[in-house]
Amino acid sequence: MRNLKFTVGYEGTEYVGWQRQSNGVSIQGCLEDTLAEIEGKPVTVVGAGRTDAGVHALGQVASVRLRHEIPPDALVRAVNARLPGDIRITNAEVVADSFHARFDATAKCYEYRLHHGEVVSPFLRRYVWHLRHHLDIARMMEAANVLVGEHDFAAFHASGGSARSSVRTLFRLTIHTSLAVCCPKMEPSHAETTVITVRGGGFLRHMVRVIVGTLVEVGRGRLDRQDVLRVLAEGDRRAAGPTAPPQGLVLTRVDYA
Amino acid sequence: MRNLKFTVGYEGTEYVGWQRQSNGVSIQGCLEDTLAEIEGKPVTVVGAGRTDAGVHALGQVASVRLRHEIPPDALVRAVNARLPGDIRITNAEVVADSFHARFDATAKCYEYRLHHGEVVSPFLRRYVWHLRHHLDIARMMEAANVLVGEHDFAAFHASGGSARSSVRTLFRLTIHTSLAVCCPKMEPSHAETTVITVRGGGFLRHMVRVIVGTLVEVGRGRLDRQDVLRVLAEGDRRAAGPTAPPQGLVLTRVDYA
Numbered sequence: 001m002r003n004l005k006f007t008v009g010y011e012g013t014e015y016v017g018w019q020r021q022s023n024g025v026s027i028q029g030c031l032e033d034t035l036a037e038i039e040g041k042p043v044t045v046v047g048a049g050r051t052d053a054g055v056h057a058l059g060q061v062a063s064v065r066l067r068h069e070i071p072p073d074a075l076v077r078a079v080n081a082r083l084p085g086d087i088r089i090t091n092a093e094v095v096a097d098s099f100h101a102r103f104d105a106t107a108k109c110y111e112y113r114l115h116h117g118e119v120v121s122p123f124l125r126r127y128v129w130h131l132r133h134h135l136d137i138a139r140m141m142e143a144a145n146v147l148v149g150e151h152d153f154a155a156f157h158a159s160g161g162s163a164r165s166s167v168r169t170l171f172r173l174t175i176h177t178s179l180a181v182c183c184p185k186m187e188p189s190h191a192e193t194t195v196i197t198v199r200g201g202g203f204l205r206h207m208v209r210v211i212v213g214t215l216v217e218v219g220r221g222r223l224d225r226q227d228v229l230r231v232l233a234e235g236d237r238r239a240a241g242p243t244a245p246p247q248g249l250v251l252t253r254v255d256y257a
Numbered sequence: 258m259r260n261l262k263f264t265v266g267y268e269g270t271e272y273v274g275w276q277r278q279s280n281g282v283s284i285q286g287c288l289e290d291t292l293a294e295i296e297g298k299p300v301t302v303v304g305a306g307r308t309d310a311g312v313h314a315l316g317q318v319a320s321v322r323l324r325h326e327i328p329p330d331a332l333v334r335a336v337n338a339r340l341p342g343d344i345r346i347t348n349a350e351v352v353a354d355s356f357h358a359r360f361d362a363t364a365k366c367y368e369y370r371l372h373h374g375e376v377v378s379p380f381l382r383r384y385v386w387h388l389r390h391h392l393d394i395a396r397m398m399e400a401a402n403v404l405v406g407e408h409d410f411a412a413f414h415a416s417g418g419s420a421r422s423s424v425r426t427l428f429r430l431t432i433h434t435s436l437a438v439c440c441p442k443m444e445p446s447h448a449e450t451t452v453i454t455v456r457g458g459g460f461l462r463h464m465v466r467v468i469v470g471t472l473v474e475v476g477r478g479r480l481d482r483q484d485v486l487r488v489l490a491e492g493d494r495r496a497a498g499p500t501a502p503p504q505g506l507v508l509t510r511v512d513y514a
Contacts, residue, residue: 011379056380076376086379119333122268122343123313123384 001065003099004072006031007091008047008060013126013247014086017053018060027051027087031062034082038075039068048101048254049108052206054246056127059109059253063101099256107171107199107255112212113248114194128193129212129248135194135219137177143218143225144173144196146232147211154235156211157204158243166235168207172199175215197252206243214241258322260356261329263288264348265304265317270383270504271343274310275317284308284344288319291339295332296325305358305511306365309463311503313384316366316510320358356513364428364456364512369469370505371451385450386469386505392451392476394434400475400482401430401453403489404468411492413468414461415500423492425464429456432472454509463500471498 008031016024020032031045048061070078072092079089115128116135147156147170154166177194196215198208214231217223223231223241231239265288273281277289288302305318327335329349336346372385373392404413404427411423434451453472455465471488474480480488480498488496 009379058378080376085377085382088376088379090376119337119345119347120342121315122266122345125342127380 001067002069002094003097004064004066004075005093005095005099005101006045006062006064006089008062009058009088009090010056010060011086011126012051012054012056015053017055018047018049018051018057024053027057027060028062030083030087031064031079034079035064035066037082038070038078039066046101048105049203049251051249051251052209052246055249055251056247057251060251061101061105061254061256063095063099101254104256105202105254106257107201108203108251109197109199109253109255110203110208111250111252112196112198112208112244113250114196114212114216116192116194126247127250129245131216133216133220135216136221137175137194137219139221139224140215140219141175143223143228144175144215146225146228148173151232152235153204153207153232155231155237155240156207156214157237158206158210159237161205163204166204168204169201170198171201172197173211208249209244209246210237210240210242212241212244212248216244217241258324259326259351260354261321261323261332262350262352262356262358263302263319263321263346265319266315266345266347267313267317268343268383269308269311269313272310274312275304275306275308275314281310284314284317285319287340287344288321288336291336292321292323294339295327295335296323303358305362306460306508308506308508309466309503312506312508313504314508317508318358318362318511318513320352320356358511361513362459362511363514364458365460365508366454366456366510366512367460367465368507368509369453369455369465369501370507371453371469371473373449373451383504384507386502388473390473390477392473393478394432394451394476396478396481397472397476398432400480400485401432401472403482403485405430408489409492410461410464410489412488412494412497413464413471414494415463415467416494418462420461423461425461426458427455428458429454430468465506466501466503467494467497467499469501469505473501474498 010027016026018027020026020029028045035043045062045064076089076092113128115130120130150169152167174197267284273283275284277283277286285302292300300321302319302321333346333349370385372387377387407426409424431454
């Protein structure tokens with residue numbers, strides 16, 4: 001029995017999220033069904049992060065135990081040939097028996113894309129949150145710094161998560177804005193994009209999206225750095241910003257020690 | 258009655274092409290239906306280029322005569338609010354009564370994207386032709402030069418077009434290759450992309466796709482510069498390469514005098 005580590009990219013638009021659910025098709029379900037075909041019996045795929053419905057990934061990591069002796073490269077080809085085109089395994093390797101994609105992860109990186117143009121390119125509409133408001137990026141950066149480090153993020157997550165504690169550590173929270181959008185490009189005047197990048201040891205349910213929603217309130221001038229400090233200290237979800245929509249979010253990388 | 262010029266972007270994946278057809282939904286049909294709602298009676302939208310099913314556009318140009326006095330900016334907003342998200346008007350302006358989007362066009366630019374990675378990113382699959390073969394780009398460039406200028410492109414188009422002559426002028430034909438793909442990015446090893454850019458006075462049916470299919474045969478070593486010269490001179494469609502699939506193609510710009 002070998003333990004395999006996969007890197008997985010997906011466009012989450014058509015899925016109920018990473019995790020297998022009764023109400024629709026999940027990424028985990030697609031991978032488990034495809035691998036079960038190859039293995040000849042049911043398998044369990046463990047994902048590093050349980051991304052929400054509509055959230056994307058470039059660097060999701062998953063682990064699975066297989067009896068089948070197929071070489072990892074051939075497995076990648078066989079699995080991709082069976083998966084729908086919006087899910088792709090980009091790497092597979094044999095890892096130590098003890099490796100667990102979720103419990104061994106030491107950090108996760110997410111990117112969130114905001115689009116400020118009058119018109120959203122048809123090519124970007126599945127990957128951005130379209131906001132017509134002008135955002136004060138300097139003001140957002142100031143407030144973002146408040147959230148870096150170890151804090152109780154009680155105000156910054158959805159209820160219904162399974163976590164016992166809401167203390168988490170953010171290693172980095174950066175905001176970049178640019179006129180250049182590629183793949184394919186729109187005219188610059190329509191293409192202003194802001195990317196919020198978050199790296200942390202772990203995240204609560206909807207945590208990145210509530211952080212983004214709160215920073216957008218700051219950028220619009222409805223909250224400021226002091227408000228974010230207060231929200232963080234008081235732990236009241238209603239005082240933070242709204243949950244940003246899922247389609248702007250991408251799980252870009254998972255790190256292991 | 259005002260004459261309006263639109264710039265239109267669309268993802269062609271779900272459409273039968275630009276032109277209204279009985280067998281499915283077209284871009285022209287969507288625009289005409291939406292504008293007819295605003296105008297209160299049927300309208301005719303003239304497009305600069307009749308893109309095929311599955312072909313995309315960033316800079317398609319269309320003209321339409323409207324009695325309605327709505328300002329162009331408000332018209333853009335009203336039309337975009339009614340259109341599906343995969344079609345977007347990015348600009349509208351009032352032009353001279355004599356302006357005709359198709360007959361007045363002096364040049365059109367197209368880009369075609371090839372993807373050479375082992376795995377196609379879920380985010381690019383709708384916009385590239387996935388080719389696992391290694392391509393000799395220098396060899397392709399040499400052959401591409403043969404096609405620049407005024408030639409009879411009889412070997413480089415599909416039958417069934419309405420054109421009386423197959424003489425056309427290519428102003429430019431360039432090939433760029435790169436490891437960097439954005440929006441969002443994959444790991445570089447999976448991201449090698451070649452972009453073929455064509456600018457010409459006018460194009461025959463499938464002409465860009467046959468040129469791309471032929472250059473790919475050159476890149477794979479199955480044809481060379483001399484073969485392309487011969488195919489051009491002899492005008493035999495069967496001697497050129499296959500028609501490249503539509504999803505790699507984007508109409509990026511239309512120029513007027």
